[in-house]
Amino acid sequence: MNAVEVRGLSRSFDGRDILRDVSFTVGHGEIFGYLGPNGAGKTTTIRILLGLLAPDTGEVRVLGRDLAADDDARARVGVLFENNGLVDRMSAAGNLTYYAGLYSVDDPAERVDELLALVGLADRRDDPVGTFSTGMKRKLGIARAILHRPEVVFLDEPSSGLDPGAQRMVRDLILELSRREEMTVFLNSHHLDEVQRICSTVAILAGGRIRAFDSVENLTAASGRPAVTVALAGAGARACETVGGLPYVTECGVDGDRLRCTLADPAAIPDLIAALVGAGFRIEEVRRSSRSLEEIYIEHVGRAEGGP
Numbered sequence: 001m002n003a004v005e006v007r008g009l010s011r012s013f014d015g016r017d018i019l020r021d022v023s024f025t026v027g028h029g030e031i032f033g034y035l036g037p038n039g040a041g042k043t044t045t046i047r048i049l050l051g052l053l054a055p056d057t058g059e060v061r062v063l064g065r066d067l068a069a070d071d072d073a074r075a076r077v078g079v080l081f082e083n084n085g086l087v088d089r090m091s092a093a094g095n096l097t098y099y100a101g102l103y104s105v106d107d108p109a110e111r112v113d114e115l116l117a118l119v120g121l122a123d124r125r126d127d128p129v130g131t132f133s134t135g136m137k138r139k140l141g142i143a144r145a146i147l148h149r150p151e152v153v154f155l156d157e158p159s160s161g162l163d164p165g166a167q168r169m170v171r172d173l174i175l176e177l178s179r180r181e182e183m184t185v186f187l188n189s190h191h192l193d194e195v196q197r198i199c200s201t202v203a204i205l206a207g208g209r210i211r212a213f214d215s216v217e218n219l220t221a222a223s224g225r226p227a228v229t230v231a232l233a234g235a236g237a238r239a240c241e242t243v244g245g246l247p248y249v250t251e252c253g254v255d256g257d258r259l260r261c262t263l264a265d266p267a268a269i270p271d272l273i274a275a276l277v278g279a280g281f282r283i284e285e286v287r288r289s290s291r292s293l294e295e296i297y298i299e300h301v302g303r304a305e306g307g308p
């Protein structure tokens with residue numbers, strides 16, 4: 001059984017189809033990245049999974065259950081929406097203790113202390129949340145979402161509005177949670193770099209449909225289209241003229257002193273280097289490169305914008 005299952009899900013608002021026959025699964029213990037442009041329907045999908053919104057057609061399951069109809073299963077799930085769900089005038093510890101009561105956490109005092117330490121806010125435990133930075137509130141929001149030790153946690157844009165340092169803290173925290181608490185993490189995010197670093201699997205939603213659903217490793221693998229980046233000493237403007245016509249070079253581009261080639265065969269890298277050296281180019285560095293998740297995302301979203 002998967003932690004999350006979405007089958008043939010469709011939902012429209014005011015006659016506009018937002019989700020059209022969306023299907024994907026998330027395995028237990030995975031960190032799953034749900035990607036898509038603004039308004040694609042990511043939050044809508046989470047709301048349907050949580051049982052807060054009914055689908056038009058299709059079926060969703062979390063931990064094998066329909067959360068709309070199952071209070072026990074709902075207690076095994078955590079959620080962080082963008083507003084963090086915190087009360088500004090209460091302290092960090094006060095907020096967590098309040099929610100620990102709501103969730104009937106067995107060991108509230110210990111759990112609150114443990115989580116404040118985990119998110120690095122133990123020394124600010126008695127300060128009102130209203131005095132916290134955006135990043136501190138987000139970390140406390142994550143602590144709130146996982147207080148009751150959920151098996152699956154939904155994090156809707158956990159890094160939005162955070163500076164790079166705070167984004168990194170949140171990223172490390174998610175990895176730590178997944179490792180320490182063995183939680184399945186469902187992450188809605190626009191931060192493709194973050195997703196590439198921490199997610200095992202992703203789905204790309206655009207134009208109402210799932211455009212890609214695979215492991216990050218498979219999606220970004222260089223094996224399908226092996227690519228190489230060559231740093232040249234001096235300008236590389238003519239490099240494409242030299243190697244662009246070679247039979248094993250399928251694509252070629254130059255940006256300043258960087259030459260990037262996609263090859264038909266990874267074994268052709270030494271031939272490419274020999275061709276460049278033979279033509280008088282001096283090479284500083286050669287790196288095999290896989291495609292970034294951003295490139296793949298742009299490709300799929302661009303294609304989706306071209307048609308349904």
Ligand SMILES: Nc1ncnc2c1ncn2[C@@H]1O[C@H](COP(=O)(O)OP(=O)(O)OP(=O)(O)O)[C@@H](O)[C@H]1O
Pocket residue numbers: 013014018036037038039040041042043044045
């Ligand atoms: N209750 C609602 N009534 C009408 N339209 C809605 C409702 N909820 C969502 N929508 C519309 O559905 C679309 C998808 O919204 P959703 O919030 O799911 O997108 P998203 O992918 O999470 O976007 P973002 O990345 O900007 O947060 C939007 O056009 C939104 O206006």
